[in-house]
Amino acid sequence: MKSRIFYPTEVVIEAGGHRSLLPYIPSTNRLFAVTGHSSMEDAGVLDTLRKQCATAGVALCIHKGISTNPLHVDVDAVVDACRNFGADTVLGLGGGSSIDVAKMVAMLMTNGGSSWDYISIGGNSLRKIEKPTLPLIAVPTTSGTGSESTPYAVVTHAETKMKKGMGHPYLYPKVALLDPELLALMPPEQVAVTGFDAFGQALEGYTSGRSTLHSEFYGYSALKLIAENFERVFDYPNDLDAKAKMAWGATLAGLSIGLVDVNLAHAMSHPLSGRFNIQHGRAVALCTAPAIWFNRAHVGDKYTQAAALFGSGGGSADESAKSLIDAFYQLAEKFDVDLKLKNYDLGDVDMDAVAVDALEIGAIKTNVRPVSFEDVSMLLSHVWEGRYA
Ligand SMILES: [Fe+2]
CATH class of the missing domain: 1.20.1090.10 (Dehydroquinate synthase-like - alpha domain)
Structure with missing residues (x-):
């Protein structure tokens, strides 16, 4: 019988924690945030993030528009945007799709290739995750996927529509912030x-x-x-x-x-x-x-x-x-x-x-x-x- 726990993520449960996010990532100078379509903008959460970064002198790039069941080509496009920005840290703010995309972006920034290269088909994947990801911060806005506490990310192939996950201990976020105030925004x-x-x-x-x-x-x-x-x-x-x-x-x-x-x-x-x-x-x-x-x-x-x-x-x-x-x-x-x-x-x-x-x-x-x-x-x-x- 063997039972082993490996869990490298700092989990913080703090009402209103999103308003003081940067102390959890003190080493960042260039933060790339991945989020959904409009709910965080509409609720003023993104403005709060912009103000924090401006005050701290942290460059911020926000990539909005992650949909449910993201396609591999869309993930790859987000990686290009992240690389062009020169991010040193990735923030996933949203539901499981946004956090999964943030995980894949942080991984692909250091490991290269396309997101689908890391999906196992018939027991083998084209590439293996070999390098640590960029530091990844997960701020879930739903209470569901648990992506903030798993070593998995899921993506759908654009043509075949096959949806599959990749897994590696490097995909555990560095910090997971559970903020009940954000969860209260859910319809x-x-x-x-x-x-x-x-x-x-x-x-x-x-x-x-x-x-x-x-x-x-x-x-x-x-x-x-x-x-x-x-x-x-x-x-x-x-x-x-x-x-x-x-x-x-x-x-x-x-x-x-x-x-x-x-x-x-x-x-x-x-x-x-x-x-x-x-x-x-x-x-x-x-x-x-x-x-x-x-x-x-x-x-x-x-x-x-x-x-x-x-x-x-x-x-x-x-x-x-x-x-x-x-x-x-x-x-x-x-x-x-x-x-x-x-x-x-x-x-x-x-x-x-x-x-x-x-x-x-x-x-x-x-x-x-x-x-x-x-x-x-x-x-x-x-x-x-x-x-x-
Ligand atoms: Fe699930």
Whole structure:
């Protein structure tokens, strides 16, 4: 038995911390910030950053416009902008996509090449991450992906639409700042779908086929915080205490999967995002209930433990899985998250190709129950109908 923790990230939980960000990166002279479209500008957060940098004499370049499911060519273009600016530090400010792009930019600045060169296809990637990245600061504005606490970054190929992740200990941020004031800016839909990503990651980390003492502890602790605070952050967006606990839950979930990877629901979610541009947390939510049911006889008493956190009873493997799924369905109904894939506007759908893509995601090999093409096809038919079995 071996359980190992390696976590080089300084995690700060501080309400209003974004207004005094530079003390966490005292060595920077040229800061390159990566963020989404307009929410941080509209909320005055970028102006706050501009003022801090001007006061400290730090040159700042802000790259806005990171979308959900960023394409590899777009990431490469951001690297060009960062190189032209001559950055010494990269800041990711936003949801998981912005932070993932910031990670890849910081890595590519020192390792070179295209982002897709580092994606493993058939077990091999064109290039390997060999050099430390530029210093990377992650400031999440959602409580979901846990990107601020993982060694992963995910990107979608512009032509094939295959969405895959890269992983290396160098991709851990130097600092992660969880600021509940920023999280209070999230619209309700984002609270819901990013929270379901955190839920899925916590559960997958907790029940991984590779689970260790460390990953179980972080996964279970994350689930507990999510169970206690998910509804509250939805109902009371200005409850900064609940926001902080939900953020810490998402970060702990990231810590758990950083050790053992995600598994079944995430592997199925990636082609849904890559091919149909469904937001990551929503795609994970679509796949979660069928994955819970599929794994129910292989997780020991972990579904009983998880269901209890959500106030549901346990019992047999079937009863515990059903209790957990019922708790999950209640949240989805309350948050108005549609769990029937067939209700989404997808265009042409080739579910066999989706299943092939899901099996190409390396994380699926860490699922506690082995998964075949026939299994994934069956599970995706449940996702299509919004059933768990
Ligand atoms: Fe995720």
